[in-house]
Structure formats: structure tokens, C-alpha cells
Amino acid sequence: MKDPRPDVEEWDVANLDLDPENARLPEDLADRSQLALVAYFEQAYELEELAWSMAEHGYFTEEPLLTVNIDAPGRRVVLEGNRRLATLKLLTDASARDAVKKSFWNELAELASEHQLQKVPTRNYPTRESLLDYLGFRHVSGLLQWTADAKARFVHNLIVNHKYSFDRAGRVIGSRPDAIRRQFIAWRSLEQARSYGIDTAPGTRHFGVYYRALQNPAIRSFIGVDGWINGTESMLNPLKLGGTDRLGEFLDLVFGPKRVIRESRQLDELGKVLANRQAYALLKETRDLSIALQELPADKDALYAAIRLSYRNAARANAEAFQFKGDPDLKAEAAKLRDLVAQLLKSLQ
Numbered sequence: 001m002k003d004p005r006p007d008v009e010e011w012d013v014a015n016l017d018l019d020p021e022n023a024r025l026p027e028d029l030a031d032r033s034q035l036a037l038v039a040y041f042e043q044a045y046e047l048e049e050l051a052w053s054m055a056e057h058g059y060f061t062e063e064p065l066l067t068v069n070i071d072a073p074g075r076r077v078v079l080e081g082n083r084r085l086a087t088l089k090l091l092t093d094a095s096a097r098d099a100v101k102k103s104f105w106n107e108l109a110e111l112a113s114e115h116q117l118q119k120v121p122t123r124n125y126p127t128r129e130s131l132l133d134y135l136g137f138r139h140v141s142g143l144l145q146w147t148a149d150a151k152a153r154f155v156h157n158l159i160v161n162h163k164y165s166f167d168r169a170g171r172v173i174g175s176r177p178d179a180i181r182r183q184f185i186a187w188r189s190l191e192q193a194r195s196y197g198i199d200t201a202p203g204t205r206h207f208g209v210y211y212r213a214l215q216n217p218a219i220r221s222f223i224g225v226d227g228w229i230n231g232t233e234s235m236l237n238p239l240k241l242g243g244t245d246r247l248g249e250f251l252d253l254v255f256g257p258k259r260v261i262r263e264s265r266q267l268d269e270l271g272k273v274l275a276n277r278q279a280y281a282l283l284k285e286t287r288d289l290s291i292a293l294q295e296l297p298a299d300k301d302a303l304y305a306a307i308r309l310s311y312r313n314a315a316r317a318n319a320e321a322f323q324f325k326g327d328p329d330l331k332a333e334a335a336k337l338r339d340l341v342a343q344l345l346k347s348l349q
Contacts, residue, residue, distance in 0.1 A: 008064050010119040013088045016067065017077045023154040024082075024146060027204050034089075035099040041086035042100045050087045051108045058115035059088070065122045066131060076124060079131050092117050129162060136172035148208035152187040159184055159233050166233060185227045185238045186211050189247060192239050198248040202255035209264050213254065218271035223247045250274075253283075260289045272296055307344075 018041070020032040029040060041047060066080035078085045089096040090105050091112045097105045125131050136154065146154065151173070158164040158172065159180075166177040166184070173180075190200040190210070203210040213219050220228055224243030227235045239247065253260050253270065260283060261270055273279040273292045283292035314337065324330050 006123045006125060008061075008121045008123055011065075011067070011076065011122040011124075012119055013085070013092050013117065015075050016065065016085055016120075016122070017070065017075060018082050018085055018089075019077050019079055022082055023150045023157065026149070027153075028201055035096060037082075038086050038089050038096045039099045041083060042090065042102075045083050045086075047083065047087045047090065048104075048108075050083065051091060051105075051112070054087060054091060054115070054117060055108050055112035059084075059117055059120050061121050063121075065120060066134075067122050067124045068126070068128055068131070069124065076122070078122075079125075079128065080135060088117055088120060132158060132162060133172045136169075148211060149204050152183045152207055152211070155180055155183050156187045156191075160236070164233075181231055182214070182228060183211065184233070185225065185231045185235065186214050188236055189214075189223070189225050189238050189243070192237050193244040193247045196244040198244050198251075200247070200251065202251050203247075206255060209254065209267075210251075212264055213250075213267050213271075216268055216271040218275040219250070219267065222271075222274040223250055258287050260287055260292075269293060272299075 017034055018037040020037065025032070025037075025040070029036075063081070063084070065078045065085060067076040067078050069075075070077050090100065091109045094109075097109065136158070155169055155173070158169045159166070164172070166180045169175075170177040170180045175183075186207070190203045190207075194200045214223075214225060214228065223246045224240035225238055226240055227238045231238060252258075254267075261267065266289065269289060273283050273289065273296065276296055279292045279295040282295050283289065286292065321330070321334075
């Protein structure tokens with residue numbers, strides 16, 4: 001059977017471009033010129049090990065770069081293999097080495113000069129769309145997995161620009177359709193808020209935390225995110241009326257210079273505060289989550305969890321206590337614990 005893929009052909013590295021639409025690139029990367037992209041990949045992806053391999057063994061012909069044509073005659077853009085292409089540029093192009101300003105790249109280029117790296121094997125595809133499924137499988141679920149924001153951008157691109165369904169996008173990247181829907185809704189909420197002038201860069205930069213936050217129903221209700229459970233591919237504006245401002249306020253609470261949480265485990269506590277009018281007002285006034293939590297009414301589930309945690313800690317301490325029999329400091333702390341438990345039981349009776 002004939003291989004359905006395009007034939008492998010040698011192509012000049014100098015006539016290959018890095019992909020400025022690569023979903024791995026952060027949204028706030030303003031300069032997407034070729035030299036700037038080389039510098040970004042060199043900084044972000046530690047290309048030295050790859051460069052040493054090429055300097056010692058040359059380019060492995062078993063790994064052709066996957067390309068498509070661009071408007072400029074004789075040039076192609078690489079959709080799969082941008083790390084390898086950036087490394088090749090650094091080993092063969094003095095202007096690329098000048099852009100990163102690290103002297104060891106000149107040494108690596110000299111070592112690599114005995115190999116033929118000016119031309120490399122490529123497979124040229126007719127359109128970008130013909131590679132989408134492969135790129136999803138290769139990267140989102142592959143060895144060098146994409147970050148949360150890159151994965152969300154890729155999913156968003158599949159659904160909005162290429163009209164994939166949640167089911168099809170899920171099959172491409174190896175995720176369940178409901179997870180794809182939630183990623184899409186989360187990213188669309190940021191896109192919608194940005195279109196209204198809200199600075200959503202913290203949410204895209206820390207998309208994993210933002211996505212985790214939206215799993216809390218109280219936080220979704222505060223922001224006004226719709227469609228988390230039953231959204232469709234056509235739901236491009238999941239924020240309810242007033243949601244854009246609320247989203248901006250939430251991003252400030254979580255990521256701003258006076259953020260009120262220090263770790264993502266506090267998101268559920270923040271959700272409880274945001275769901276209570278008095279506690280939320282106190283949080284805005286004090287910017288102190290611990291103070292705002294004190295404004296919440298008593299929570300039996302939280303009290304039960306606190307007692308269970310204390311019990312587990314005390315049980316662990318009891319299992320090790322025999323090793324320190326007679327220690328005055330530990331006895332004093334245990335006596336405090338005994339008195340506190342007695343007071344707790346009295347309060348519950």
C-alpha cells in the first residue's frame with residue numbers, strides 16, 4: 001500500500017520559517033519575527049541537548065519536518081518540528097546566533113559544521129488543516145506536552161476556526177468531550193472579557209489555575225460563566241451580563257498585586273467568601289481572606305473536616321509518643337490538647 005503521506009524531500013533550512021501561529025507561543029509574545037522566535041525557543045525549550053546531538057550525529061533523516069507552503073515563493077513554514085528548526089537555525093545561521101547572544105552557540109556551530117545541516121528532510125502538506133489531527137495527537141498528548149494555556153488555545157482554534165465538534169476535538173487530543181467543553185468555555189470567557197477591554201493576561205498566563213477556579217460552582221456563579229455543564233460549540237459569549245467586570249475583579253483577587261490567595265488550594269475558600277455578600281464586602285475592604293472567612297456562618301461540614309483532621313494528627317502523634325516518654329515539653333502540649341478536647345466536647349453537648 002502506498003504511503004498516504006507526502007514524499008520526503010530535502011529543503012534548505014534558510015528557506016524554512018518557524019510557525020508564528022504555534023499554540024505553544026505565549027499570547028503576550030509581541031515580536032513574532034523569525035529571529036525573535038528563535039530567541040524565544042532557545043530561552044524556553046533548552047535546545048542545547050538537541051544541538052549537541054546534531055553536532056555529534058547530524059540530523060536524523062527519520063524525522064522529517066512537516067511543512068506547508070506560504071505566500072513567499074520558495075519558502076515554507078514548519079508546523080511540526082519548530083524546536084528542531086530553531087536548533088538548526090542556531091547551528092547554521094550567524095544572525096540567529098547573534099539574536100540569542102550566547103557564545104557557546106558559536107562553538108556548537110563549529111562542531112556541527114562537519115555535518116550537512118543546511119538541507120533537511122521535509123514532508124510538505126497541502127494545507128494547515130490537513131495536519132491538525134496529527135498535531136493534536138503529537139503535542140497535546142505526546143512526550144513534550146503543551147502547557148494548559150497552549151492546549152486551550154489549540155482546542156479553541158480547532159472549534160472556532162476549523163469547526164470541530166467537542167467530540168472530534170476530544171478524539172484528536174485524547175480528552176473527553178466534557179473536558180474539551182470546559183476548556184473551551186473557560187478560554188471563551190477570557191476572550192469575551194478581553195473584547196470588552198479587560199486585562200485577561202493573568203488568566204491566560206496562569207490558565208491552569210483559572211481553569212481550576214471555574215470548577216468551583218460558587219466562583220462560576222460570581223463571575224457569571226454559563227455553559228460549563230451544557231455549553232455548545234457555538235457559545236462564543238459564555239459570560240452573563242456584568243460578567244466581564246466580575247471576571248476582571250476575580251483575576252485581580254487571584255493574580256493581582258494585592259491578591260488574596262497564595263496557593264490554588266485556597267480557591268474553594270475564596271468561592272465560599274464570594275458567595276456570601278457580607279464576607280465578600282469584607283474581603284474587598286480588607287483584602288484578607290482569613291478575616292473574610294470569619295464572616296461566614298458556621299459550616300458543619302467544615303467543622304467536621306477540622307475535627308477529623310485533628311483526630312488523624314493526634315493519632316499519628318500517639319503512635320510515636322512512646323519514643324519520647326516523660327518529655328516535659330510534649331507532656332505540656334498534650335495537656336493543652338486534652339483541655340481543648342474537653343472544652344470542645346462540652347461545647348457540643
